[in-house]
Amino acid sequence: MRETRRGDCEWCGLRRVCFPGRLTAESPVGAALLNIRCVRIARGHALYRAGERIEAFHMLRSGCIKETDGSDGRESIVNFCLPGELLTVQNGASAKSQLTSVAVETSFVCAVPWRVFYRVCAQFPTATGEFIKLVAKSGAGTRELLTMIRGRGALERVAGFLSNLCARMQSRGLPARDFRLGMSREDIARYLGMRSETVSRCFTELARRGVVRVRAKRIQVLSVQEMRRLSLAEVVSGLDLPAAEREAG
Amino acid sequence: MRETRRGDCEWCGLRRVCFPGRLTAESPVGAALLNIRCVRIARGHALYRAGERIEAFHMLRSGCIKETDGSDGRESIVNFCLPGELLTVQNGASAKSQLTSVAVETSFVCAVPWRVFYRVCAQFPTATGEFIKLVAKSGAGTRELLTMIRGRGALERVAGFLSNLCARMQSRGLPARDFRLGMSREDIARYLGMRSETVSRCFTELARRGVVRVRAKRIQVLSVQEMRRLSLAEVVSGLDLPAAEREAG
């Protein structure tokens, strides 16, 4: 096992699955047990596409992957996967994928074959619980997206999107206030259920309020707190408020 | 085991978990192993509330349960659970619930303690996979709701809601064309991310088009096909796929 692998595993959600029971990160027998394949996906390329048979579940090691669902006609984006997070688990066994996973930027992914995983579960009973916890967390993310979108205005959605991104990056030890959005405005729009033009207008508005600094894909978050407040804004429409006064100083 | 229990288990998603390996429904040792408690929840009452510690996961046996998420300020409805379906799995272990589960109509629920479940998994390795499959299916439902809402008009959402309901009821052998909506228009509105007035208008419009017959909470679906068509309508981006590509139900 290379040094880099240990480092990557430090923040990975699968750590307790890969190194179950008495095994620790220092004795990486767990990783060997899971027979992990580390796959490289170049930007714009797919890990798998809807309709393809997949025999494993996947964990993102680095980069960013967008998961799209084309079953409804349009390519709806259901998730932007960040390092240390599980890609959507669809079946629990080898079966046809309903989703397409495309790398927004060049990414590395751990692929864990289901058969191998279940064998490990039989040997280390704690692995089952740890994995279910991960899947549940992934589902919580989808619900959060759902509530972020329903009945919320455009500005609240974009603010919610950014503050959610900040929180997830921070919890993984990644730079959370100054980063590069790999995905296009169009992708963000399809993720949030709006038009790319509206996304643009919201970025401009957030910048005008001094919450972020936007230069193309580079994003600097100036006030996470204010961003979070905006994302939770009540039914009172946000765009008409003279917010300039509040941000004096 | 009473006769009724066997009958209820026939269509239950947990069947393969409760009766793993060589055990069958005729030898209900599996159910005993899982130490299932069958709980009755009167209409309007809660199985558990956000913040409460829950030690089990739950499966709906009969009735209808709405799951709400109050973490965003408003009581957003994330799911209407139908018989044979898993209530949202949040943790994979005993932990505080983020959701509140309230019976829309008087319901019966199977509660499976996590500790017991994991013991069964250790004994019957297939149980793990079956359960993960269930959780994944539950997650797919949330994603479906997500795509049903994003970027869709009010009429499409209501049509999608109804056709989704039909499909789920039919797959469980329940009356799927003439049923009673236990939940209020307000609940449907909070589920679909719109106002109750708009939901009303959509029901009226669907009735005007001859797709359904609506009398208060009683719903008769006159054309499931047309309903499904409406739910997917207004997709501008090349949805003119040949019928061969699409699968019939």
Add this chain to the structure above:
DNA sequence: CGACGCATTGATACGTCTCAATGGAAGTGG
């Protein structure tokens, strides 16, 4: 039977989508 809550219907305001044009960044070829 009466009262309350829920569902329906109507008129108006507001926000986002749409269509269209400009601006700027990234990548290509000379």
Add this chain to the structure above:
DNA sequence: CCACTTCCATTGAGACGTATCAATGCGTCG
């Protein structure tokens, strides 16, 4: 290395749809 090309992001003006506010009708339950 610079000019060119192309794609993406930004900005603007108008149309459309849903939220909103308000009133009435009807089912449910005391």
